[in-house]
Amino acid sequence: MICVFHTQDFGKVRAVARGVRSTKSKFRGQLDLLNLGELIYNEKANRELQSVREFDLIDNFDRIKANFNLFTYACYFSELVDAMESDGADNPDVFLLLTHTFRSLQKMTDLRLFARAFELQLLQISGYAPDFTRCGTCGRSFTVNDVNLHYYDQSGEIVCTSCSTPQLVSLSRGSCELMRRIQETNFDRLKRIRTSQRNQKEMRFVLSSLISFHTHRRLKSLEFLDLVEKDKW
Numbered sequence: 001m002i003c004v005f006h007t008q009d010f011g012k013v014r015a016v017a018r019g020v021r022s023t024k025s026k027f028r029g030q031l032d033l034l035n036l037g038e039l040i041y042n043e044k045a046n047r048e049l050q051s052v053r054e055f056d057l058i059d060n061f062d063r064i065k066a067n068f069n070l071f072t073y074a075c076y077f078s079e080l081v082d083a084m085e086s087d088g089a090d091n092p093d094v095f096l097l098l099t100h101t102f103r104s105l106q107k108m109t110d111l112r113l114f115a116r117a118f119e120l121q122l123l124q125i126s127g128y129a130p131d132f133t134r135c136g137t138c139g140r141s142f143t144v145n146d147v148n149l150h151y152y153d154q155s156g157e158i159v160c161t162s163c164s165t166p167q168l169v170s171l172s173r174g175s176c177e178l179m180r181r182i183q184e185t186n187f188d189r190l191k192r193i194r195t196s197q198r199n200q201k202e203m204r205f206v207l208s209s210l211i212s213f214h215t216h217r218r219l220k221s222l223e224f225l226d227l228v229e230k231d232k233w
């Protein structure tokens with residue numbers, strides 16, 4: 001079986017685990033989707049595929065897997081990390097964000113808001129977060145007078161009214177301010193943040209178009225999530 005691991009020290013690692021399906025395999029039940037553990041693998045230079053030697057399970061997040069909604073979100077987070085990270089690039093912050101996210105997931109009340117917080121923090125770590133405080137074209141800081149901002153989804157920039165063109169999508173300053181706040185907010189404090197349906201829709205639009213711009217793909221788990229949550233939008 002070929003597995004993709006997201007590691008703290010070596011980024012994304014693809015490795016083959018032999019004999020997983022055998023009842024006597026030492027990997028049995030260890031290498032399931034979303035499991036966290038300690039991985040030892042044999043590395044061959046210049047090979048894309050490594051070989052798993054040991055995997056000691058630390059947490060299988062069984063409470064997430066027992067809840068269909070939580071599991072769907074966890075799959076989305078993991079697919080998003082997979083899409084954003086390139087092979088061999090080590091980014092310990094991405095690993096720490098993902099494990100912290102799985103540990104926080106079951107305590108969350110508003111999963112849609114939590115998903116936006118995860119996306120914002122992942123984009124920030126990866127260096128792709130837009131500037132929510134100033135216009136991406138003229139550089140002027142947004143003020144309370146900028147009620148309507150505009151989003152340019154080909155570059156992920158937010159621009160002021162004077163710099164906007166008719167092709168751009170309108171975005172409320174409230175949603176822009178919310179994204180800036182959420183980006184800096186600890187997951188535990190998310191429950192203090194109130195959002196309107198409009199905020200949720202605008203944030204969802206901005207972040208998903210930014211993500212598809214950088215990953216060049218449409219995530220299957222996000223499509224599934226939209227289907228599951230379609231009555232909420």
Ligand SMILES: [Zn+2]
Pocket residue numbers: 135136137138139140159160161162163
């Ligand atoms: Zn401007």
